Amino acid sequence: MKKNVFALVSSLAVLGTALAGCGGGQQASNQPPAEQQSGNGQSQTPAAPAPAEKKPQVLRLNLHSEPPTADPGLAEDTTSGAIILATFDGLTRIGADDKPHEAAAESWTVSDDKLTYTFKIRDHKWSNGDPVTAHDFEYAWKRALDPKTASNYAYQLYYIKNGEKANKGEAKLDDVGVKALDDKTLEVKLENPTPFFLELLAFRTYFPVNPKVVQGNDKWAGEANTHVGNGPFKIETWEHKSKLVLVKNDNYWDKDNVKLDRIEFAMVEDENTELSMFENGELDWAGSPTSSLPTDAIPALKDSGKMVTKPIAGTYWYKFNTEKPPFNNVKIRKAFTYAIDRQGLIDNILQTGQLPATGAVPPSMVLNPNGYFKDKDIDTAKKLLEEGMKELGISKLPPITLSYNTSEGHKKIAEAIQDQWKKNLGVEVKLENKEWKVYLEDLHQGKFQIGRMGWLGDFNDPINFLELYKDKDGGNNDTRWENPKFKELLNQSALESDLDKRKKILADAEQVLMDDMPIMPIYFYTQSWVQDPKVKGVQMTGLGDVDWKTAYIE
Incomplete structure (x- = not known):
């Protein structure tokens, strides 16, 4: 989003969406009350020491985007997922x-x-x-x-x-x-x-x-005054594209172990503004998993030791619309995939320890540790492009557009890949960005040629990354690709109780996926963020989810 995308959930690791989102707006900070002193200062008797002041249990964060929904039955992105996990x-x-x-x-x-x-x-x-x-x-x-x-x-x-x-x-x-x-x-x-x-x-x-x-009420999950959950927090305020406030749910069964009274979210789309708010004391946290850090600031944040980086089970990929020329041709899909310099993207743009992805399944559940193709295989890419164009009977590619949701990080990655395709394949590609909710709807409706997306695992098993592409009309497929052999292998894996045999079946399925290349794996995620040292107990899972149930302010 857990995980979609991006399910549907970040730093430049998750970049605001893995099936995940982005957004804009601002929220005023909640400052603790000023300290007060009492007494006239004339007594010679030393005053008893004042009791330690209790820290206001308020956590201030940023959502890079407006959550499309807070309905657990409909949510498919990590921004919505973070709010839902807090409220259910x-x-x-x-x-x-x-x-x-x-x-x-x-x-x-x-x-x-x-x-x-x-x-x-x-x-x-x-x-x-x-x-x-x-x-x-x-x-x-x-x-x-x-x-x-x-x-x-x-x-x-x-x-x-x-x-x-x-x-x-x-x-x-x-x-x-x-x-x-x-x-x-x-x-x-x-x-x-x-x-x-x-x-x-x-x-x-x-x-x-x-x-x-x-x-x-059909719209129950879109407003604070109608949303009802059973989790550690409830929505008190939802000013769309501006701020969202969660407060402790006094009806929660485990409320005695919930320390935070409030979680206040700004909705600022610009990563540099978010980082400035953190540095000015207006936020207690900046970056993953609900937003991202500005790429230009990462070297200094790394050098300062302030930045925290954690690998997670997620893959950043581009999706092809396999029903639209020229990407209805597998050789052309492979040409565009092989022509990318993934390690160069990581070294020069991402900079937070990601790994090049030459398969769909991330390292924590890897099926083929050697991957399925070479990074930056330019000669093979050129050959495949030429062969694919001959198969389509064209001497010139039609106009090609790469779509992404609004984010500084997504933009920089898209610009770098656009430049690589021009340099390595001689192909001109137009870039197009859209607000997250609109972008997601267009992707589902097939209104794209190449579109960025990420996927964070919902559970730690390879099937979660492969079953996305089982059915042509599957909810999170978008590629319009379907392969009978791939489907049969996934069905076989569900019936196989021997773990080693099941892993082999799933590896064969991933091979089919990479042979047909409806998606273009780019890198395996890490999450990076900065936090105020007084923030304790935030639980960041290996799947990229965040749980504030046990968080507190020291």
Whole structure:
């Protein structure tokens, strides 16, 4: 976004979106009250020492963009995902050890065949005071699978029995393997044993929603006064494209372990302005995961030792629209992919320890450590371009446009790649940038030739990066590419219980993906940021998610 994109989530690692966004606006800082002294100063008796002043528990951050939604069933980007993780709890929640722990579910049992999970829902309430029940989970999951909802993340629920069939109109929603046995008991039946299922439950598409709220207002998730969640915080203020304020949710089941009273977000699109606000004391944090650091400032920030950098399970790539010439030709797609100098981009622009991506799956779950092609293979690129143009019967390429969402970092990467394509292939490429929400809609509608996107893992398994491209009309595909062999390999992997054999199947699938090249991998993400030393307890996961539940001001 977790992760889309960019799901749909950053520093120049995530650059505001991995399926993630960007935005503009400003928010006034919340300064602590001035210290006061009492007494007339005339007494000779030493005054007792004043008690230590309690630090206001207010965290001030920047969102590089307006979150497109705060609805867990519809969100597909990391900006929305960060707000949703703060305002909702799934059955599980990822802890500081990067493992799933009890959250809305206080306990569970698993059948011997690993196909049936039974969850005990703990006693807790929605932020509006309604009780959270097992029915709310059943409703939320079936709502996301309902074709009428048009959730681009519905495929994350395909692990549930009949989830895929229901989403594709081949089965009834009543046939989906999730059922509230009573208010406190949720039974879930799976298609196949899924070893990462408990981790997946901590992802937003599996979060509950309040049926009464959702059914009463189609726009419930877009305004502070109508948004209802069950997480550690709730939305107090949402001034669109200006600021967003979260406050502690007193109805949260674990409220005693939530230390922050408020999280105040500015919405400033310019990275230099954001960094200045941090340096002026108006923000407590700048950069990833909800924004990015300005590229020009990175060398000095590195030298000062202030910048924190962390590798995450994510890939920055460009997508081809494989239905539009000339990128309906695989050789031309490969030519553009091979002609990029990834290491040069990292050394001269990104500068925060990224790795060149010559495959789709990131290092933490790598299937082929050697990659599938060479970085900066210019001779092969020229040869493939010539062959591809002959196959299309053209002597000159049509006008080509590279699209990206507004961000200084995305712009610099696009300009560098534009220059490389001109130098290495003799190709002129026009650049086009759009505001994040508009950009995302155009990408989904096929209104692009080459478009940037990133993907952060929703869970730590290669299938999460490959299943994006299983179906031509899949919610986060956008490339319009589909390959029967690729689909069959992914289906086989779901049935294979031997981990080594499953890894080989998935490696074969990634090979098919890279042979057809509907996407152009560029680099594997890191996240970089600067923070005030007094900010403690912010949890940054290996998947690029951020959780402020345990954060506090020292």
